Every structure is written in C-alpha cells, then in structure tokens.
Amino acid sequence: MAHPTVTMKGAPFDRAAMETLMRRRLFYTPSFEIYGGVSGLYDYGPSGCALQANIVDTWRKEFVLEENMLEVDCTMLTPHEVLKTSGHVDKFADWMTKDPKTGEIFRADHIVEEILEARLKGDKEARGQKVDDEDKEDPKKKKKKVKVIKAERLDDALVKEYEEVLAKIDNYNGEELGELIEKYNIRNPANDGELEPPKAFNLMFQTSIGPSANSPAYLRPETAQGQFLNFQKLLEFNQQAMPFASASIGKSFRNEISPRAGLLRVREFLMAEIEHFVDPQSGKKHPRFVEVKDVELELLNREVQLSGKTDVKTTPIGEAVEKGVVDNETLGYFLARIQLFLLKLGVDKSKIRFRQHMRNEMAHYAADCWDAELLTSYGWIECVGCADRSAYDLTVHAKRTGAPLVVRETLKEPLRIEEWQIDLDKKKFGPKFKKDGKAVEAAIEALTQDVREKLSLELKENGKITVEVSGVGDGRVDVGKDLVAIEKRTRVESTREYTPNVIEPSFGIGRILYALCEHVHWTRPGDEARGVLSFPPLIAPTKVLIVPLSAHPDFQPLIHDLSKKLRTLRISSRVDSSNASIGKRYSRNDELGTPFGVTVDFQSVKDKTYTLRDRDTTKQVRAGEDAILQAIVSLTEGAESWEDVAKRLPAFEGQEVD
Numbered sequence: 215m216a217h218p219t220v221t222m223k224g225a226p227f228d229r230a231a232m233e234t235l236m237r238r239r240l241f242y243t244p245s246f247e248i249y250g251g252v253s254g255l256y257d258y259g260p261s262g263c264a265l266q267a268n269i270v271d272t273w274r275k276e277f278v279l280e281e282n283m284l285e286v287d288c289t290m291l292t293p294h295e296v297l298k299t300s301g302h303v304d305k306f307a308d309w310m311t312k313d314p315k316t317g318e319i320f321r322a323d324h325i326v327e328e329i330l331e332a333r334l335k336g337d338k339e340a341r342g343q344k345v346d347d348e349d350k351e352d353p354k355k356k357k358k359k360v361k362v363i364k365a366e367r368l369d370d371a372l373v374k375e376y377e378e379v380l381a382k383i384d385n386y387n388g389e390e391l392g393e394l395i396e397k398y399n400i401r402n403p404a405n406d407g408e409l410e411p412p413k414a415f416n417l418m419f420q421t422s423i424g425p426s427a428n429s430p431a432y433l434r435p436e437t438a439q440g441q442f443l444n445f446q447k448l449l450e451f452n453q454q455a456m457p458f459a460s461a462s463i464g465k466s467f468r469n470e471i472s473p474r475a476g477l478l479r480v481r482e483f484l485m486a487e488i489e490h491f492v493d494p495q496s497g498k499k500h501p502r503f504v505e506v507k508d509v510e511l512e513l514l515n516r517e518v519q520l521s522g523k524t525d526v527k528t529t530p531i532g533e534a535v536e537k538g539v540v541d542n543e544t545l546g547y548f549l550a551r552i553q554l555f556l557l558k559l560g561v562d563k564s565k566i567r568f569r570q571h572m573r574n575e576m577a578h579y580a581a582d583c584w585d586a587e588l589l590t591s592y593g594w595i596e597c598v599g600c601a602d603r604s605a606y607d608l609t610v611h612a613k614r615t616g617a618p619l620v621v622r623e624t625l626k627e628p629l630r631i632e633e634w635q636i637d638l639d640k641k642k643f644g645p646k647f648k649k650d651g652k653a654v655e656a657a658i659e660a661l662t663q664d665v666r667e668k669l670s671l672e673l674k675e676n677g678k679i680t681v682e683v684s685g686v687g688d689g690r691v692d693v694g695k696d697l698v699a700i701e702k703r704t705r706v707e708s709t710r711e712y713t714p715n716v717i718e719p720s721f722g723i724g725r726i727l728y729a730l731c732e733h734v735h736w737t738r739p740g741d742e743a744r745g746v747l748s749f750p751p752l753i754a755p756t757k758v759l760i761v762p763l764s765a766h767p768d769f770q771p772l773i774h775d776l777s778k779k780l781r782t783l784r785i786s787s788r789v790d791s792s793n794a795s796i797g798k799r800y801s802r803n804d805e806l807g808t809p810f811g812v813t814v815d816f817q818s819v820k821d822k823t824y825t826l827r828d829r830d831t832t833k834q835v836r837a838g839e840d841a842i843l844q845a846i847v848s849l850t851e852g853a854e855s856w857e858d859v860a861k862r863l864p865a866f867e868g869q870e871v872d
C-alpha cells in the first residue's frame with residue numbers, strides 16, 4: 215500500500231530513488247542474487263553494517279547500560295519441547311490463502327488489505343480526488359501487484375465498511391478473514407482467480423539437532439525464550455534483587471508467507487529484546503517513571519480503533535498511565551524510552567505513533583500491548599512491540615520442567631499464618647490401604663482449609679473422617695484417628711514466593727533501520743539524481759570524508775596524519791582522492807550520509823588549517839587542525855550542533871567546485 219509521505223524537507227518522498235540508492239551504495243542487497251535471489255533474505259554491505267552497528271550500539275547504551283540490564287546471547291537453535299511449551303508450535307502462525315488454479319499463495323490479511331485499499335483509491339479517483347500513484351501497477355512486476363487502481367465509485371456505506379475493516383485488519387482470525395474474502399469478493403489480483411478459505415501456516419523453520427531425527431528443533435522466532443529459560447541464573451547473578459531486566463540481541467527467523475516491502479518483512483532478521491521482570495504485587499511501578507512522565511506520545515488507543523478510526527491523541531505518558539490508557543508504569547516507562555531511543559537515531563518525531571493492540575490481537579495471557587509504529591511509504595509499520603506478557607512464559611516452563619522459575623523474597627515482617635494442619639501416621643498407611651496408600655495420602659494432603667476445618671469436627675465426633683479418593687473402592691475412604699490428626703496451628707512464614715510478570719519491549723532492528731533511512735532521505739533542489747541521507751552524526755556509517763583538492767603529492771602527509779588522528783579518536787573516516795570534482799565527491803558521500811567533510815588544500819600545506827563542511831547545510835568553516843578535530847569530536851558525540859560550531863569558528867566562503 216502506498217502512503218503519501220514527504221521528506222524532511224517537505225517534498226514528496228521518492229521510494230524508488232531511495233531504494234535504488236540503498237542498493238547502489240551497498241546498504242543492503244538481495245542475498246544469493248546471482249542465483250536468482252530468495253525473497254525475504256538480504257545481505258548488508260559496508261554502509262548497512264556500519265549503520266546497523268551504530269543502531270545496535272545506541273540501543274545497548276540507551277537500554278542495557280542505562281538500565282543495568284543483564285545481557286545474554288542464547289542459541290538460535292531451539293529444541294521442539296521449549297517452543298511446544300511456549301505455545302509457538304501450536305499457535306505461531308499466520309493465515310494463508312491459495313489460488314488453487316495457479317498455486318499462488320497470499321497472506322490472507324495482506325491480500326484483503328491491499329485489495330480494499332486499492333478499491334478505496336479507485337473510489338477516490340472516481341470522485342475526482344487526488345490519488346497517490348506510487349503504488350499503481352509496475353509493468354515490470356505485473357504479476358505480483360494489486361491490479362491497476364480502477365476509478366470506480368463505491369457506495370458511501372461500503373467506503374465506511376472498508377475503512378472499518380482496514381482499521382482492524384490485524385485482528386481477524388482465519389475464519390473471519392475467510393468471511394471477508396467471500397463477502398468482498400477478494401480474488402487473485404493477477405488473474406481474478408478465486409481464493410481458498412484461509413489456512414494456518416506455522417512460521418517457524420523446522421530442523422533437527424544431530425544425525426538422528428529424534429531431536430526436532432526450530433530456528434528461534436524470537437530471542438525471548440532463551441532469556442526466560444535463564445531466569446533463575448540471572449536472578450542469582452543479580453543477587454536476588456528485583457525488578458531487573460535481561461536483554462538480548464540476535465537473529466530470529468520467521469518463514470513469512472509472502473515477504474514484501476524489502477527489509478520490512480524478511481525471513482531472517484536482527485532483534486533486540488528486553489525482558490523486564492517485575493513483582494506483580496508492586497502494581498508494576500517503575501522507580502524511574504518520574505524521569506519520563508512528561509514525555510508526550512502519540513497514542514492510538516483500542517477504543518479509537520474499535521470505532522474504525524485512526525486518530526492519535528498526544529498524551530504525556532504520566533497522564534496516560536494515570537488514566538489507565540496505558541496499563542501500568544513499567545509499560546509506560548518503556549514506551550517513553552522507546553520513543554527517546556528512536557529520536558536519538560534520527561527518526562522523524564511526526565512519524566512515530568504508539569498503537570494499542572485490540573484484545574483479540576494480543577496473546578491470551580498478555581495484559582496490555584502497544585506497538586511503536588513508524589510511518590513509511592508502505593504505511594504505518596510496527597517497528598517495536600511492547601507487551602506485558604504477565605507471568606505466562608515463566609509459569610509454563612516451570613510447570614513443564616519443574617525448575618523453580620520464581621522469586622523467593624525474604625519478608626521484612628514475617629507472616630504469621632493460622633491454618634489447619636494434618637498429621638498422618640504414614641507407617642500405618644501401607645499395612646492399612648496397601649497399594650492405595652499413596653493415593654489416600656495425596657487426597658488428604660490436597661484438602662482445602664475449609665474442608666480440613668469441617669473434618670476436624672468430624673474426627674472429634676466420630677473418631678474417623680471420610681475422604682473422596684477417586685479410583686479407590688467406591689471413591690470414599692474412611693481414615694481413623696489412629697492414622698490422622700487435624701489441628702489448628704500457627705505457621706510463621708519469612709519468605710514469599712512469586713512468579714514475576716514480564717514487560718517485553720521487542721525491537722526489529724532492520725525495520726527501524728529502513729524506516730530511519732526513509733525519514734532522513736531527501737534530495738537537493740537541482741540535484742534530484744542524488745539523494746542525501748541526513749543521519750545524525752552518531753548514527754552515520756562514516757563520520758568524516760577527507761577530500762584532497764587534487765592528487766598533488768604535498769597533500770599525502772596531511773591526509774595520512776588526519777586519518778591517523780581520527781582513527782586514534784575512534785572516529786570513522788574515508789579518503790576520497792579520486793579526480794572527480796570536490797562537489798561531486800561530497801555529493802557521493804551525502805548519499806552515504808557522511809555528515810562532515812574535511813578539505814585538504816594548498817593553504818593546509820602552508821599552515822595546517824582545513825575546511826570542515828556540514829552535509830546538511832553545505833556550509834563550511836576553516837580552522838587549525840586541533841580546532842577542526844575537536845569540532846568533529848563534539849559534533850559526533852552530539853555535544854555541539856553545527857550551528858554552535860559555525861558560531862565559534864570562522865566561516866569559509868569558498869564555493870564547492872562542481
């Protein structure tokens with residue numbers, strides 16, 4: 215689907231130009247391309263790797279370091295049993311629908327969405343309204359595209375219906391999607407062929423560990439499970455202190471039904487996930503919530519979506535939590551921190567929103583869930599999911615394995631608990647009940663406090679109690695007072711045991727990287743053929759381009775010296791000593807997002823002064839080596855802006871030579 219987005223300079227965004235740039239300048243490239251490629255698999259080149267590394271580095275600083283998180287690196291190969299227990303084997307599926315004639319397969323929600331959107335556009339066109347034509351049929355890829363938008367007027371009521379369906383498109387189950395396909399006559403866009411009712415398709419890649427087929431396994435679809443399984447060890451490492459968070463960065467794998475939209479939906483991707491473990495009885499308060507309470511977020515809550523709308527409300531997170539729009543402080547804290555992180559990367563603030571999951575969209579155990587969505591030319595895309603997973607994962611793994619995935623908290627004030635306790639004379643149980651001894655014993659020990667109280671009277675009055683034991687005799691067994699005693703006693707408890715709840719922010723690094731590139735891409739008027747990627751210096755793949763005026767040998771020692779000094783400062787730089795004009799060399803590097811350029815000219819040879827150029831304004835200053843290096847450091851670290859530097863260093867008025 216196409217969305218009319220504009221660049222940071224207000225001009226229409228040109229996706230094709232940006233994607234061509236990304237591939238040409240080796241940010242990413244289709245994997246196995248010379249073998250024809252495999253959809254949903256991409257390799258990153260030098261620019262993409264450096265950009266990704268900077269994003270990951272920022273993530274580590276903003277979360278792992280900032281919150282003292284415990285980072286783990288768990289295996290991607292995961293045994294069947296783990297993912298069976300977590301529910302992925304049975305439930306981690308999307309709905310697919312097939313054209314039985316051609317065998318073509320579509321993701322059911324996506325095909326419904328694409329076709330309804332195309333029809334709405336056709337309606338707009340028929341009404342004489344402006345339609346963004348970015349997604350009109352691409353003749354080269356005719357087969358896969360939704361049909362040309364036909365200018366066809368729809369009934370007003372139908373337009374409303376379509377809009378309501380689209381607002382809730384993530385919430386339909388297979389049966390409901392089947393109904394939509396039938397009701398709205400959704401067909402294969404390539405040949406108008408009928409589509410089959412949707413079927414569930416599990417997204418995990420299956421494999422087996424070792425030479426025998428006895429150990430089925432999967433490539434993990436998320437990094438979370440490894441963190442849950444290590445919970446006990448991490449808690450111990452953290453000296454039993456709660457709350458705490460673990461974090462993990464690593465590849466995840468999903469066999470997406472029909473990967474599309476480049477890096478946004480791929481089959482192997484880098485995830486950065488946090489599992490924040492919290493005491494459910496703490497009200498999920500967060501000690502640092504006060505630091506972020508005034509951060510304003512664009513919230514699209516459940517009620518608004520239910521009414522078929524997509525209006526966001528700008529709300530300080532403190533207010534959203536107070537009013538119960540966001541379930542709790544910890545969840546709210548992370549939503550704010552996610553936004554701060556995205557802004558640090560250079561994401562456009564006006565293109566961030568937080569969308570709450572509908573009840574049927576969330577896993578049954580989740581208490582609340584919000585997605586950070588970024589606006590791209592493909593529409594609003596979930597880039598970070600933030601879910602309150604309650605105690606689900608730890609509980610199911612503990613139940614399956616018997617491992618104590620719990621917190622034992624020493625109580626400040628020991629609890630005195632009055633309760634009915636049962637004493638059994640177990641030595642006599644064997645001779646009396648023979649093979650049924652264990653079952654009778656278990657049935658008595660399982661009696662609730664109420665029943666115990668009642669039975670204590672029965673024992674006093676009749677000298678025996680009658681308990682129900684299924685499978686033994688007629689199901690009722692008498693136990694005499696020679697075998698059992700029931701008394702009210704006081705027990706002192708000095709520890710409390712509980713299963714923590716988990717708040718999970720889950721970041722798709724590739725989606726963030728792609729959306730960021732869209733947000734910072736623009737072209738200079740008059741030079742539309744070449745784009746500029748205005749990454750913040752901290753995130754830019756390379757920070758400095760060193761440009762000698764010419765290949766004159768006198769420049770060599772200076773280039774060598776500058777490069778060495780920048781290396782020592784841990785600032786990445788590249789030298790472009792090709793014989794293209796200085797202007798061309800700079801504009802080539804604008805495409806890579808290199809924020810600063812240093813020109814080495816004959817004046818530099820004389821007095822070791824250099825010009826420093828800012829990518830976004832193309833303005834330059836001139837100063838001595840130390841001042842230039844110091845400015846580069848403070849600009850890269852974000853301590854100063856270009857405006858600050860331009861105020862304190864003399865401007866250089868020399869023109870860039872094209």
Ligand SMILES: Nc1ncnc2c1ncn2[C@@H]1O[C@H](COP(=O)(O)OP(=O)(O)OP(=O)(O)O)[C@@H](O)[C@H]1O
Pocket residue numbers: 468470477478479480481483485596597598599720721722723724725726
């Ligand atoms: N196929 C994919 N390609 C790239 N990134 C992905 C993919 N699937 C998920 N992600 C990223 O991982 C994050 C967490 O995964 P989560 O399970 O919440 O996604 P999801 O709800 O399944 O996404 P979607 O509904 O778009 O398939 C997402 O916010 C997204 O950034």
